[in-house]
Amino acid sequence: MGSDAGMAEPSPRPALRVVIVTDGALDGDSRAVRVASAADTAGYAVTLVGTGPARSAPPSVTVRDVTVETALGGHRERRPRPGLRWPLAYRGAEAYERRTALLAAYRSLLATRAAELDVMHRPLPLQAFARAGHGLTLAGLAVRAGWTGLRAAQHRAAVERRRTPDTRLDDLAAELARLAFGRRAWRRLDPALLDQEVAYGPVLDAVRPHLIHALGHRALALAIRAALRAEGAGHRIEVVWDAPPHVPAATRRAAVVDDALLRSYAREADGVVTVGDRLAGELLVRHGLSTLPTVARNTPPATRVTGRRDAGVRARCRLGPDVPLLVHTGPVTPDRGASTVVEALPKLYDLHAAFVVPDPDDPYLAELRDRASRIGVHARLHVVRYVPVPEIPAFLSSADIGVLPVHQLPHHQTVLATRYYEYAHARLPVVVSDVRAMAAATLEAGNGEVFRARDTADFVRAVGAVLTNPRRYRKAYDRVELLRQWSWQTESAPLLDLYARLLGPLR
Incomplete structure (x- = not known):
């Protein structure tokens, strides 16, 4: 043995x-x-x-x-089937790209030819003959450019329609697919x-x-x-x-x-x-x-935030510690109310606004910048790229206010946005629109002000109230249980319990 x-x-x-x-x-x-x-x-x-x-x-x-x-998925856009509405459109992306590239090349060649005629010395009859030929070629190019431009414009319109299929005919086609294919309609559509x-x-x-x-x-x-x-x-x-x-x-x-x-x-x-x-x-x-x-709410983990005034988003915007700064995080879309922030800046004097976004080149963000320029506040509007997820609360903590000016839409009513919890862990007073879930949480916690969605004047009132007495709103975060309840350590526990029920306990 x-x-x-x-x-x-x-x-x-x-x-x-x-x-x-x-x-x-x-x-x-x-x-x-x-x-x-x-x-x-x-x-x-x-x-x-x-x-x-x-x-x-x-x-x-x-x-x-x-x-x-x-x-x-890209086949609809590469071959948009122009139909009767755009009969002259190119039938495919390859033909569109080839024709437009050829037109650009011919323009460049003719510009080179015009320069050549200007610098080359020839006898007057030959020079006149060459310029006449060049003029005829330019006229032909103009005709060709008009024809190509017309077909290209129709092609772009057809592609855009395929990207956003929202006509009555598109709706009818979707309903027919739903009736014909049932649960498998997604494969067709x-x-x-x-x-x-x-x-x-x-x-x-x-x-x-x-x-x-x-x-x-x-x-x-x-x-x-x-x-x-x-x-x-x-x-x-x-x-x-x-x-x-x-x-x-x-x-x-x-x-x-x-x-x-x-x-x-x-x-x-x-x-x-x-x-x-x-x-x-x-x-x-x-x-x-x-x-x-x-x-399991999407809350940040509870961590210690120093709240240094010379770091984070404030340093990224190159602002001193005494400059008032509000911050808006997340993608910028029309229903998130970013325009309310921009429209309010002329009435908030020295206040700066920072948008922390995933894509600084977003077209809607460019529209907001243009609007800020027209009303004279472009110098107080800052656009900052996202930071890694674990760093978000510390990054935001040097600001004075976190804003959520979202519009009254159904999908905003039932849950608190992730950004709300991130502002809380950054110890920022919040200014939120009167969307049900956020308004109720803010009034209960006392960590900010609520304003009427889309109401710029009321937004100015709410921001002014917070800037006048920020300590009053920051005191809400002194309650240990509030941030512990809104922490990922607390929220992830039910999720891990679900894993354990499905997979059995870990050794």
Whole structure:
């Protein structure tokens, strides 16, 4: 009989593999980064899957950058089918690009020829003959330019219509597809989803995770299909759907696509998580879920913020410590109320405004800058690029006010925005519009002022009240329980409990 010393040590159980997948960009996706960090800290082997790099991800998390081609989804734009409305449009992107490039080349050649005629010395009859020939060529080019320009303009109009299919005929086509194909209508109406399947499918299959955490309903569809393939090969994958607030689709076609995806995959998820209690109840009823979704709000982790006045966003804007500064974070779109901030600046004198955005070259942001120039406040409007997710509260803390001037839209009513929690952890007084969830939280906590959405004068009143007595509003954050309740350490606990119920306890 052998001794205990001769017995082999039991091999350690391999870590359970968790994939967090999003169909969008990873960089700046605070939800993806925070979920990955929580799962990594809990002991799972975590892989982040999405487009672009993920600079904010923990070093121990594997990042898989997926490139989605547009072979199927881009076909509508490359061959826009002009029809009767644009009969002269080029039939494809290749012909459009070739013709417009040829026109530009001919213009350059003729400009060179004109310069040559000016500098070359020839006998007068030859010079006159050459200039006459050049003039005829210019006239021919003008005719050709007009014809090419007309066809090119019609092509661009046809492509733009294909990008935004919102005519009655488009709506009718979407309804017919819904009736004919039912839950599979998304395949017909949005081939770009098939491009995503081609890009993401092999990555998910190669990782062979035990759980996929899908951010949004498009990622959910990718996850469910990967789970079905794995089950066919004898490997079980649990799927968690992370459902954000519902944002109304821009067109009827997009609405039919979203509805078809949700009807196909929402009830197939093994677990559902979302960002608010009221939203959880709505999801339960809308999709006929078997259990109430787990609630995990997208809050920052509780960390110590120094609040230095010479650092962060203030330093990025090159402002001194005594210059009043409000900050707005997140993408800038018309329904987020950024125009209210710009319109208020002439009435707020020395106040500066910083927009912390993912894309400083966004076209709508250019419109805001133009408006600021016209009303004489362009020097007090600053545009700053995103910082890594873990650094956001510290980066914002040198400002004086955090603003959320969003409009009264249904998807803004039920949950607090991530930016609200980030302002709180930066210890910033807030000025928010009278959207239900934010207004109620602000009035209860006493950490800011509420104004009427789209009302510039009331926004000026609210900002002035905060600047007059900022300490009054910052005192709300002295209550330890408030920020502890609004922390990722607290909010991630139910999410990890859901993982444990699906996968079993970690060793």
